[in-house]
Amino acid sequence: MSAITLHNLTLGYQRHPAVHHLSGSFAPGSMTAIVGPNGSGKSTLVKGLTGFLRPMEGSIDRGGLLQNRKIAYLPQRLEVDRSFPITVLDTVLLGLWQEIGMFGGMNNTLWERAAQALSTVGLGGLESRAINELSGGQFQRVMFARMSLQDSPVLILDEPFNAIDQQTILDLMAVICGWHDEGRTLMMVVHDLSLVREFFPQTLLLAREPVAWGDTGAVLTEENLMQSRVMAQAWDQSAAICRKVPL
Amino acid sequence: MNQLFDFLVSPFQEFLFMRHALAACLALALGCGPVGMLLVLRRMSLMGDALSHAVLPGAAIGFLVSGLSLYSMTIGGVIVGLMVALIAGAVSRYTSLREDASFAALYLVSIAVGVLIISVRGTNIDLIHVLFGTILAVDDPALILVASITTLTLFTLALIYRPLMVECFDPDFLRSVGGQGATMHFVFLVLVVLNLVAGFTALGTLMAVGMLMLPAASAHFWGHHFWSASLVAVFIALFSGYCGLLLSFYGDLPSGPSIILVAGGCYLFSMLFGRKGGLLSRAQRGPHLTG
Numbered sequence: 001m002s003a004i005t006l007h008n009l010t011l012g013y014q015r016h017p018a019v020h021h022l023s024g025s026f027a028p029g030s031m032t033a034i035v036g037p038n039g040s041g042k043s044t045l046v047k048g049l050t051g052f053l054r055p056m057e058g059s060i061d062r063g064g065l066l067q068n069r070k071i072a073y074l075p076q077r078l079e080v081d082r083s084f085p086i087t088v089l090d091t092v093l094l095g096l097w098q099e100i101g102m103f104g105g106m107n108n109t110l111w112e113r114a115a116q117a118l119s120t121v122g123l124g125g126l127e128s129r130a131i132n133e134l135s136g137g138q139f140q141r142v143m144f145a146r147m148s149l150q151d152s153p154v155l156i157l158d159e160p161f162n163a164i165d166q167q168t169i170l171d172l173m174a175v176i177c178g179w180h181d182e183g184r185t186l187m188m189v190v191h192d193l194s195l196v197r198e199f200f201p202q203t204l205l206l207a208r209e210p211v212a213w214g215d216t217g218a219v220l221t222e223e224n225l226m227q228s229r230v231m232a233q234a235w236d237q238s239a240a241i242c243r244k245v246p247l
Numbered sequence: 248m249n250q251l252f253d254f255l256v257s258p259f260q261e262f263l264f265m266r267h268a269l270a271a272c273l274a275l276a277l278g279c280g281p282v283g284m285l286l287v288l289r290r291m292s293l294m295g296d297a298l299s300h301a302v303l304p305g306a307a308i309g310f311l312v313s314g315l316s317l318y319s320m321t322i323g324g325v326i327v328g329l330m331v332a333l334i335a336g337a338v339s340r341y342t343s344l345r346e347d348a349s350f351a352a353l354y355l356v357s358i359a360v361g362v363l364i365i366s367v368r369g370t371n372i373d374l375i376h377v378l379f380g381t382i383l384a385v386d387d388p389a390l391i392l393v394a395s396i397t398t399l400t401l402f403t404l405a406l407i408y409r410p411l412m413v414e415c416f417d418p419d420f421l422r423s424v425g426g427q428g429a430t431m432h433f434v435f436l437v438l439v440v441l442n443l444v445a446g447f448t449a450l451g452t453l454m455a456v457g458m459l460m461l462p463a464a465s466a467h468f469w470g471h472h473f474w475s476a477s478l479v480a481v482f483i484a485l486f487s488g489y490c491g492l493l494l495s496f497y498g499d500l501p502s503g504p505s506i507i508l509v510a511g512g513c514y515l516f517s518m519l520f521g522r523k524g525g526l527l528s529r530a531q532r533g534p535h536l537t538g
Contacts, residue, residue, distance in 0.1 A: 050423065052422075069423070069424055069425045071423070072423075073419075073423050075419055078417070078419070079417065079418060079419050080416065080417045080420075081288075081415065081416055081417075084288065084415060084416045085288075085471060085472055085473055085476075086412075086416055091416075094413060094417070094420060097413075097421075097424045097426060098424055098425075102407070102409050102410055102426075103409075130471070146420075150424075
């Protein structure tokens with residue numbers, strides 16, 4: 001198993017950095033919460049990690065995970081067409097894309113895995129429902145079941161609990177902890193700090209600049225949080241060129 | 248009874264050009280049904296429209312080279328249609344302009360070029376032919392062309408069905424698992440252009456998109472799945488072709504607009520009475536259930 005290492009990473013848009021000079025690594029099997037105020041670069045970092053955004057400076061060493069499609073990713077704002085005529089089962093089965101591809105068929109083992117994934121997220125019995133009939137929470141459960149089926153060593157989730165009720169959060173958190181127990185590497189953007197304190201061993205606190213990265217207890221101090229609030233402001237239109245030299 | 252049979256069948260029995268036209272409509276319907284449904288699903292209905300206009304300058308150049316020749320106009324239409332689709336796709340991918348806007352910009356330019364070419368070199372009657380088609384002059388080569396395009400369309404759709412569906416539903420996911428979404432999108436655009444070109448020999452560049460969009464938009468009110476809705480679209484297209492031909496035969500009307508008007512009637516009917524979200528089904532919902 002390999003981890004993801006960031007070397008002096010700067011990501012951003014139109015030359016303005018949104019993640020500025022970030023170095024560090026996500027250890028194999030670690031479970032890291034990425035926290036910070038709005039606009040602190042959390043989603044930008046996730047887009048960088050998943051290869052949707054190219055670094056402006058520095059690099060990300062994923063040990064070939066990206067080329068081998070071993071990173072499962074749940075975006076924050078899904079570009080999913082919720083009115084699309086597709087059933088819960090078919091949506092979940094998309095998670096098997098790498099195994100069955102364009103033309104492959106299902107076999108007994110795969111059907112069992114799919115049933116297992118559905119029951120883990122508590123959707124047993126809803127297989128033939130159309131996804132436009134689901135509530136927001138149920139739909140997120142579908143997305144989690146699909147992620148389970150992908151069977152990736154690295155999973156990245158961007159605010160999966162937006163507008164999700166408490167019970168669903170607890171159920172899905174149990175799924176996430178299950179992935180952690182299986183030794184997968186997890187990164188998740190979260191806003192709920194109590195959730196982070198309860199479940200996540202590691203935390204990365206961002207405010208465009210990295211504020212702190214390490215054990216959750218040591219990172220989520222009042223001092224660090226205060227500092228993150230001050231640092232994350234809108235970008236400066238007339239900012240000068242950054243000449244910071246990597247450490 | 249016999250009279251009714253005569254009324255419905257005899258035009259096709261007696262006249263070869265009516266049989267040809269009907270066969271062309273049959274082939275068109277088979278290809279346009281699923282492709283139109285996909286355009287509706289992908290919210291690209293207006294892009295289909297834009298592409299149909301984009302075919303015009305190609306057809307016009309073909310016309311310029313060899314008059315009202317099917318092959319040169321078809322080849323011209325395919326080349327320019329694909330070019331516009333490709334450029335519009337590239338513009339939306341590599342600049343900040345969205346795809347609908349880039350399609351609109353390109354089709355306006357190309358329709359202006361097309362009309363200009365024809366009006367400089369041809370007569371008004373030629374322009375009418377290119378814009379509105381001459382389905383009653385569909386000959387053997389044209390029939391073979393339309394049938395080939397339909398066959399190619401159906402086989403290609405069967406081949407790329409799975410990734411194309413995923414690309415419609417969740418493009419980011421397909422990208423994250425390396426599913427060649429952009430390629431599928433482009434192959435689909437090629438199919439759209441081919442079907443438009445197949446349509447324009449019969450219905451003209453202005454009306455071709457009608458066979459693509461109207462049956463699909465009507466079928467949206469009937470089918471819950473892609474395949475069932477596509478079947479409905481094929482049948483509506485067939486029905487429109489048949490009735491439209493009869494209408495033009497007995498009423499001495501141009502065939503293209505007749506066919507499209509019948510399809511328009513089907514659309515109106517579906518909108519009013521369609522089971523899936525039609526006006527009437529919305530008004531009469533019935534008492535609510537217990538759970």
